[in-house]
Structure formats: C-alpha cells, structure tokens
Amino acid sequence: MAKISCPQCHQQVDSQAITCPYCRTTLKAYGHPGITLHRAAKGTYLCDTCTYHVDDSCTFPQRPYAKDCTLYQNIADRNAQIEEQKSSNNFDASIKSWIKRNQALILILGLLLICLLFVIFTS
Template identity: 50%
Template sequence: MATCSRCHQLVDNQAVRCPHCGNQLKGFGHPGIPLYQAEKDTFLCESCLYHEDDSCNFPQRPYAKTCTLYQDKHQPLIHESPKPSLSKNVRLWVERNRWLILLIGLIMVSIALAI
C-alpha cells in the first residue's frame, strides 16, 4: 500500500487517483509509473538529479510541481543488495549442477572399479 501525498491516506499501489481526495497518483497514460508531486511551496527540480546534471527536457523545468521521471539527488540510483555468503553460493551452485556432480561421481566410481 502507498500513501497519498495530499491526504496521507493509504491507497492501493495500482490506483491512478486517490479514492479519498481525488489526487492524481500516476502519470497520465502511464498507470504503472508513479507521479511525484512537490510540496506546496517547492518545486521538484530543486532536488532532482536530472535537473542537476542538465539532462532533463521536461517543459515545466525548473518549476515542475509534478513529474514521472523525478529522481531525488540525495538518494542513490542503484540500491545494492548484500552479497551472499560463500556457503550460500556453493549451495546454490550444487543445486543448479546436480547432474554434473552425479556425472563426476559416476566417472570416479568407474575409474575406481577399473583399477
């Protein structure tokens, strides 16, 4: 569940408009893309990464109050996930390659019987 930026009520993630206050939550024609909205006396461009590096071509720039491409310059672009441990990597490799382990085992048994 998401929160409406205007009335702060819980709203379904797929909702295009807030059922409580009618606030538009998704970009027009893009129901899967969230619509970022500025607070009352601020503009989104003031804290947007695309405005800072001058790659934004939004017509309302630098006075945009709503935007679907907004990226907060204080937040990292890529969220790094923790690296799995060595034992977990080995366990995943063994699960994915059981046939290879079986084949190596059969070859070793064949060699042992041949000797």
Template identity: 55%
Template structure:
C-alpha cells in the same frame, strides 16, 4: 494488496490506484497507470533535487519550476544506491551468492560423495 498513502489527504489506498478514491488526486501519469507521478512537497520544486536537473539532461518544459514529474529521480537516493552497490559484500553474502549460482554443481558433487561413501561402506 500493496498499499500506500495519498500525498494529499493521507488516506491509505491501493498502490496501483491511478487516482485517490477519497480526494481524486492523480497518483499516476495520465494515460500511463504504471508510471508514478512524483509531487513536490510544500513550496519546493522537484527540480531542486532531481538528478536530471543537476546533470542538465532534463528537457521537461516546466523545468526548473516543476511541482509534478514522472521522470523525477532524487539525487541523494541515487548516490546512496551507488554507494551500496560499490561496497564490497561480506564473506557470508559472497558465499551465499556462489552457492545460489552453483547449485547444480553442488548437487552433482553431493551425489558423487554419497556414491563414494556407499562404495567404501560395502568394502
């Protein structure tokens, strides 16, 4: 069971919970239990660090003073993800990815090698 912490009462709860069973704080969007509800900490607003506010594509009515939002995307986290995607993978990672993509080809090559060795050992 995946667990998380309630942002209000700090109790450990099931990550799939729609509301906190201890303090009844809503944790997911109303009527949409699969969508997380992001909350601002303290007196800050979510819009200050949201990608959609920064690039001016947000159409949320409470913008720029939203304390709760289902579409919130942290700009700093997005930048880190893009940096990680753009980094060149190491040789070891590249080889592992190639092996995973070509398992069938490697199995056929292995079987051919075994057959070749058997033929050589009989002659």
C-alpha cells in the same frame, strides 16, 4: 495488495490506484497504473533534488519549477544506491568478473586436473 499514502489527503490507497478515491488527486500519470507521478511538497520544486536537473540532462518544459514529474529521481537516493553498490560485494563481484573473463583457462585447468586424477587412480 500494497498501499501508498495519498500526497494530498494522506489516506492509505492501493498502490495501483490511478486517482485517490477520497480526494480525487491524480496518483498515476496519463491514467496508466505503471507510470508513477512524483509530486513536490508544498513550497518546493522537484527539480531542486532531481538527478536530471543536477546533471543538466532534463528536458522537461516546467524545469526548474516542476511541481510534478514522471521521470523524477532523487539525487540523494541515487547517490546512496551507487555507494551501496560500490561497497557491497566488491570482492565477490571482482571474483565473478575474473571467472567470466577467464572461462577458457578454467576449463583447460579443470580438464588437466581430471586427466591427472585419472592417471593417478588407474596406475
């Protein structure tokens, strides 16, 4: 059972809890355990660090002064994730992509190799 820290009282609670059992702070949006409710720290707004605010695609009515949001995505985390995807397995990804694009060629070459080996070993 995974635990998270309550943003209000900082007690450890179950990650699926809808409200904090200690201070009754709402932890999940709309009473649904699958919808995380992101909250801003005191004196700050979520929009200052949100990807959707930066690219101007946010339609949340509380923008740019949102204190809680269900769609919040930290721009620093998103940029780090993109950089990690670019740097890790770049060569491996290009090889897999090439194989996927040239499956017919690989199949024909494989069949020719099998025929060649068959001819060599039977003669």
